[in-house]
Amino acid sequence: MRSSLATAGAATFRHGVHPEELKDATAKLPVERMPFVGEYVLPLSQHTGAPAVPIVVPGQRVARGQRVATAKGFISTALHAPVTGTVAAIEPRYHPSGTRQPAIVIRTDPFSSQRIETEPPPPPDSMTADDVVRAVQDAGLVGLGGAAFPTHVKLKVPEGKRARFAILNGCECEPYLTCDHRVMVERAHDVVEGLRIIMRRVGAERGYVGVEVNKPDAIAALEAVANGDGVEVVPLKVKYPQGAEKMLIEAIFKKEVPSGKLPLDVEMVVNNVGTAAALSDLFRTGQPLIERVVTVTGTGVRRPANVLVPIGTPLRDLLEFCGGLSADTRQVILGGPMMGQAQKSLDAPIVKGTSGVLAFTEPVPLVREEACIRCGRCLEACPMILNPSRLAAMVRKEDVDGLRGLNILDCFECASCSFSCPSHIPLVQLMRVGKAIVRQAAKK
Amino acid sequence: MSDASPRLDIATAPFLHRGLDTRRLMLEVLLSLAPVVVAAAWFFGVGALLIVAASSAGAVATEWVFHRGHRGHRGLGSLADGSALLTGVLLALTLPPSVPIWMAFAGGVVGVALGKTIWGGLGQNLFNPALVGRAFLQAAFPAALTTWTAPGQGFLDVASSTVAAPFAHGAVDVTTTATPLGMAKFEGKLTALAPMLFGNTGGSLGETSALILVLCGLYLLARRAFDWRLPASTLLTVAVVAEAMHWLDPQHNPGALFMLLSGGLMFGAVFMVTDPVTTPITPRGAWIYGLGVGVLVVLIRLYGGLPEGVMYAILLMNGATPLINRVTQPRRYGG
Numbered sequence: 028m029r030s031s032l033a034t035a036g037a038a039t040f041r042h043g044v045h046p047e048e049l050k051d052a053t054a055k056l057p058v059e060r061m062p063f064v065g066e067y068v069l070p071l072s073q074h075t076g077a078p079a080v081p082i083v084v085p086g087q088r089v090a091r092g093q094r095v096a097t098a099k100g101f102i103s104t105a106l107h108a109p110v111t112g113t114v115a116a117i118e119p120r121y122h123p124s125g126t127r128q129p130a131i132v133i134r135t136d137p138f139s140s141q142r143i144e145t146e147p148p149p150p151p152d153s154m155t156a157d158d159v160v161r162a163v164q165d166a167g168l169v170g171l172g173g174a175a176f177p178t179h180v181k182l183k184v185p186e187g188k189r190a191r192f193a194i195l196n197g198c199e200c201e202p203y204l205t206c207d208h209r210v211m212v213e214r215a216h217d218v219v220e221g222l223r224i225i226m227r228r229v230g231a232e233r234g235y236v237g238v239e240v241n242k243p244d245a246i247a248a249l250e251a252v253a254n255g256d257g258v259e260v261v262p263l264k265v266k267y268p269q270g271a272e273k274m275l276i277e278a279i280f281k282k283e284v285p286s287g288k289l290p291l292d293v294e295m296v297v298n299n300v301g302t303a304a305a306l307s308d309l310f311r312t313g314q315p316l317i318e319r320v321v322t323v324t325g326t327g328v329r330r331p332a333n334v335l336v337p338i339g340t341p342l343r344d345l346l347e348f349c350g351g352l353s354a355d356t357r358q359v360i361l362g363g364p365m366m367g368q369a370q371k372s373l374d375a376p377i378v379k380g381t382s383g384v385l386a387f388t389e390p391v392p393l394v395r396e397e398a399c400i401r402c403g404r405c406l407e408a409c410p411m412i413l414n415p416s417r418l419a420a421m422v423r424k425e426d427v428d429g430l431r432g433l434n435i436l437d438c439f440e441c442a443s444c445s446f447s448c449p450s451h452i453p454l455v456q457l458m459r460v461g462k463a464i465v466r467q468a469a470k471k
Numbered sequence: 472m473s474d475a476s477p478r479l480d481i482a483t484a485p486f487l488h489r490g491l492d493t494r495r496l497m498l499e500v501l502l503s504l505a506p507v508v509v510a511a512a513w514f515f516g517v518g519a520l521l522i523v524a525a526s527s528a529g530a531v532a533t534e535w536v537f538h539r540g541h542r543g544h545r546g547l548g549s550l551a552d553g554s555a556l557l558t559g560v561l562l563a564l565t566l567p568p569s570v571p572i573w574m575a576f577a578g579g580v581v582g583v584a585l586g587k588t589i590w591g592g593l594g595q596n597l598f599n600p601a602l603v604g605r606a607f608l609q610a611a612f613p614a615a616l617t618t619w620t621a622p623g624q625g626f627l628d629v630a631s632s633t634v635a636a637p638f639a640h641g642a643v644d645v646t647t648t649a650t651p652l653g654m655a656k657f658e659g660k661l662t663a664l665a666p667m668l669f670g671n672t673g674g675s676l677g678e679t680s681a682l683i684l685v686l687c688g689l690y691l692l693a694r695r696a697f698d699w700r701l702p703a704s705t706l707l708t709v710a711v712v713a714e715a716m717h718w719l720d721p722q723h724n725p726g727a728l729f730m731l732l733s734g735g736l737m738f739g740a741v742f743m744v745t746d747p748v749t750t751p752i753t754p755r756g757a758w759i760y761g762l763g764v765g766v767l768v769v770l771i772r773l774y775g776g777l778p779e780g781v782m783y784a785i786l787l788m789n790g791a792t793p794l795i796n797r798v799t800q801p802r803r804y805g806g
Contacts, residue, residue: 046487125481202487273804283805357480364486371481391480397493397552398594402747403698406754412801416752434803442485449493450594456483 037240039264040277042410044443046267046365048241049202052331053324058209060335061348063135067109067339069095070122070130073378074175076102081131087114088136092143092315095131098164104177105167106131107315109337111139121374123361123381130376133339147313151224156183159228163306166315167379171301172196172207172270173362175380178306181296182228190296193231194279195222197238197245197300198263198270201363204383206320207300209333211238211245214304216252221303224310226257229296234258236300237275239265267365268441272297274410286437321377323349327356327386336377343373345384352386360385365442397450405454408443415444415454422461427468435461491695497553499696500742503687504560507738510683511676514622515568518629519676525572526604527559529579537588554593558582561601561742564677565735565782566608568620569630569645573637574612578604598789599749602782609782619673621648648673651733652778655725667732678738681731688741697745700754704761705740705768706731712769724773735781736768743781749789756792756799763788 072078079096089095089108096106112135119127148154148162160179168178184190195218199207211218222234236253238246240262249260263269263278273284276295284290290297298306301320308314317338324331329350336345342359346352352359360367361381369391377384405415414433421429435458444454511519534555549555559579566575582604590596609616620630630645650673651662666672670680678684691697713730730736744750744764751760764784771780 044489046489285805286803288805352477354477356477358482358486359479360484360486362484364484366484367486368484369479369481369486371479373477385486387486391482391486394488394492398592400493400496400594400747401750401752402496403752403754403757406752406801411804413804414753414801417796417800433800437804440484446485446487447489447491449489449491449496451488451492453483455485459483 037262037264038278039266039269040274040410042407042412042443043266043268043274044408044446045265046202046446048265050205050208050241053205053322053333054208056205056209056331056333058213058320058333058335061337061340061345063110063141063337064340064344065135066115066341067133067135067337068120068130068341068376069106069109069133069339070120070128070376070378071096071106072122072128073106073338073380074104074169074177076100076104076177078129079103079106081117083114083131085114085116088112089114089133090144091139091141092145092313092317094165094167094315095133098177102177102180104169104179105165105315107167107317108133109317109339110135111141112136120376121372123368123370123375123378125368125371143312143314145313145315147311148309151310152227156228163309166309168302168305168309168316169379170299171305171319171379171382172299173366173380173382175378178298178302181298182225184229184291188291189294190229190291191232191294192280192296193222193226193229193234194275194290194295194297195234195236195300195303196270196272196275196297197236197242197249198275199242200239200265200267200269201365201383202267203324203385204322204363206322206333206382208242208245210301210304210320211242212248215245215248217304217307218300219249219252219258219303221306222258224306225296225298225303231296232257235279236260237263237269237279239263239269241265267443268410271410271439271441286434316379319377319379319381321345321381322383324383325385326388327353327359329353338377338379340377341373342370342375342377342384345377346373346386353388355388356386357390358385358387360387365446366440394451396452399450399452402449404447404449405444408447410441410443411437411439413438415458418461419452419454419457422457422464425464427465430461430465435465438462494552496696497557499694500691501553501557501560503690503696504564504677504742506683507564507677507687508560510670510680511564511568512626514670514679515620515676516624516626516628518633519568521572521629521633522566522568522570522575522676523560523563526563526566526575526579527556529576530555530559530562530583530600530604531579533580533583533588537584538592549592552593555583558587558600558604562604564738565601565605565675567616567618568676569618569632570608570615571632571635571637573635574608574615578608581607594748596748597792598786599743599746602743602786602789605782606786619648619650619653621646621673622671622679650674650778651729652772655729655733656772656778659723661725661729662733664728664732667729675735675738678735681737684737684741688737691741691745697747698750698754698757700757701744701750701761702740704758705744705764706736708762708765709736709768712766716769716773730769730772734772734779739764739781739785743785749792751792751795751799753796753799753801756795759795759799760788760792763791
C-alpha cells in the first residue's frame with residue numbers, strides 16, 4: 028500500500044519548476060462525449076514523421092472508423108474517418124501549427140447511426156510481432172501526451188535491443204490539463220490492460236505507471252486494478268516537467284537517458300496513459316484512433332469540461348459545446364500553458380496530439396526583457412542541466428560551435444527557463460532558434 | 472457565437488511566468504537593508520542617515536546621467552530596476568560612521584561609473600559596484616576610511632568631519648575607537664561576543680550587528696532572493712579555516728566565532744557575496760567562489776597589513792568569476 032507516507036518521499040527528477048497547478052476547474056468533471064458536428068478536418072500531418080497519404084477521393088462515402096489515409100513509410104501513421112459521411116475535399120486548411128496544411132475534409136451524414144463497424148484484430152498474443160506493429164500503425168495510434176509520436180514505432184524493438192521495462196506516463200505535469208487524469212480514474216482497467224499489451228509485445232519484465240501525487244484518485248484506481256503481476260503504480264512528486272520522457276525515467280529509475288538517445292537505449296519504452304487506453308480499445312473492439320479526451324478550460328471558457336472529442340473537430344465547435352467563448356477572450360491555446368501553441372483561428376481542428384484547449388480573457392502581457400543578472404535560476408530550472416543564460420547569449424552571436432559544445436540539442440523546449448527568468452528573457456524562444464541554427468549548420 | 476474568430480493575441484509558449492522579476496528582487500534586498508540602516512542610525516547617530524543619503528544620491532545621479540536614455544518604467548530610465556539605489560545604500564553601509572558625506576557621494580559616483588556603467592550597465596559588470604566605490608575611497612582617503620567612531624554618542628550629534636566641506640581637514644570631534652579586528656590584530660585583545668552580536672562596537676555603519684545581518688540573510692533566504700550556496704560556502708569556509716588556524720596558533724589567531732562575527736564578514740556574506748551579477752552562475756561555481764572568499768578573508772585578516780580583508784577578498788573573487796564559470800559548466804545530461 029502506498030499511502031501518504033510514500034507520497035511524502037515521492038520520487039522525482041532534479042531541477043524543474045513549480046507552476047501553479049490550476050486544475051481544479053476540471054479535475055473532478057467526468058469525461059463527456061461531444062455530439063457530432065457537420066464537418067471534420069483531418070490534417071495529413073498530425074503526428075511525428077511523414078504525413079499520411081490519402082486513399083479516398085472527394086465525393087467518396089466513408090464510414091466512421093474507415094481508414095482514409097495511409098502511413099508513408101515506417102515513421103508515419105494512418106488516419107481514419109471520425110464520422111460516417113462524405114469526403115468533401117482534400118485541400119489546405121488551418122492547422123494548429125498556425126499554417127495551412129493539406130487536410131481531408133469530411134462532411135457528416137446526418138442520418139447515419141454513426142455505429143462503428145470495425146472488426147477487432149485477433150488477440151495480440153496470437154499474432155506475430157510484426158503483425159501487431161502493423162495493426163497498431165493501421166489504427167493510426169500515436170502518443171496522446173502531446174508529441175504524437177507513432178505508437179507502433181515504440182512497439183517494435185529493433186534487433187539487438189530489448190525493453191525490460193514498460194512505463195506509462197500519467198504525470199500530466201502541465202498546468203490546467205486533466206484529460207489523462209480523467210482517463211486514469213474512469214478507465215483504469217483499460218489503461219492497465221493497454222500496459223499489459225505493451226509489456227507482452229516488447230517482452231518487458233515489469234510495467235510502471237508514473238502518476239504525480241496530486242491525483243490520488245487516479246493512483247488509487249490504478250492500484251485497484253494493477254494487483255501484482257509485474258505492474259507497479261509509482262507516485263511522483265508534483266513538478267514540471269515530470270511528464271517529459273527522460274524526466275520520468277530519471278524519477279523512477281534514477282537513471283539518465285544519454286544525450287541523443289531514446290528510452291529503448293536504456294531498455295525502456297514509455298507511452299502515455301491515454302495511448303494505453305486507446306491500445307486496449309483497438310484490441311478489444313477494433314476501434315482505431317478517431318477520438319480523444321481533451322480538457323477545455325481557462326478564464327475564457329464558459330463551461331470548462333473534459334470532452335471526448337472526435338479527431339478533426341473544429342476548435343470553434345468544441346468551444347461552442349463548452350458554452351462558447353466569453354466575448355472578451357484574448358488567447359486560445361492548444362495544449363498546456365507551458366508548451367502549447369497559441370491559435371489565431373478557431374478554424375483549426377483538434378488533432379491527435381491535442382490534450383487541451385485553453386482560452387484566456389487576459390491579453391498576452393507585454394513585459395520588457397531586462398538585462399541578465401546572472402542569477403542562475405534558469406540553470407536550476409533546466410531539467411536537462413543546460414545553461415540557458417549562456418546558450419541564449421550564444422544564440423544571439425550565432426556561435427554554432429559554442430551552442431553545440433554546450434549541448435543545445437538536448438533542450439526539449441519545456442520552457443522552465445523562460446518561466447523562471449526574473450529578467451523575462453525569452454530563453455526557450457532563443458533555444459528554439461539556437462537548435463535550428465545548429466541543425467542547419469549540420470546539414471551544410 | 473459568431474462565425475468570425477475573436478481577435479486573438481499570438482505569442483509563443485510558455486504562457487505562464489513564475490512572477491518573480493528583477494525589480495522585485497532588488498526591492499526585496501533594499502527592504503531587507505532597512506533594519507540595517509536603522510541600526511546604523513541607532514548606534515552612530517543621524518549622521519549615518521546623511522551618509523546613506525549622500526552615497527545613494529551619488530550612485531543614483533550617476534546612473535541617471537549615463538543611462539537616462541534607457542527604456543524604463545515611467546521615464547525613470549534604468550533607475551527603475553533599483554540597482555543604482557541599492558549600490559548607493561550598500562556602499563554607505565560599508566563606510567566608517569564619521570566619513571565626510573562628500574566622500575560618500577564621490578564613492579557612489581565612482582561605484583556606479585567605474586563599477587557598472589563603463590562595463591555596459593546592469594548585468595555586465597565584473598566587480599561589485601559598491602565595493603569598487605569603497606576600494607576607490609580606501610585608496611584615495613585612507614585616513615578617513617580607517618577612523619572609527621565609537622558607538623552610542625548621542626543620537627543627534629553629527630561628527631563635524633561628516634559634514635566637512637570637500638577636502639577640508641575637519642577635526643574628528645568624536646570619540647574614536649578600534650574595530651574588534653583592529654584590536655585583535657594590533658593589540659592582541661579579543662572583543663566579547665555580545666557586543667559584536669548586537670552591534671555595540673566600532674566598525675563600518677552596517678557591519679557591526681551580526682545578529683541583525685543574520686536575520687536579514689534569513690529573510691532573503693526565505694524570499695529566495697539569492698543563491699544560498701554563496702553565503703553558506705563563504706561562512707563555512709571562514710569558520711573551518713579560522714578554526715584550523717586557531718588550532719595551529721591559539722595565541723595569535725582568533726577562533727571561528729570571533730572571525731564570523733567581526734568586521735564586514737556577515738555584511739559581505741549577506742549582501743555582497745550574494746550579488747548575482749558578480750558571482751558565478753553555476754551551482755558548483757557558487758561553492759568554489761565562497762570557498763575562495765572565505766580563504767582570502769582569513770588569510771588577509773591574519774597575514775595582511777590591514778585588519779580587515781572582506782572587500783578585497785570579494786573583489787578578487789569577482790575577478791575570478793568568469794574563469795570559475797568556464798570550468799564549472801554543467802556536465803552533459805546522461806553523459
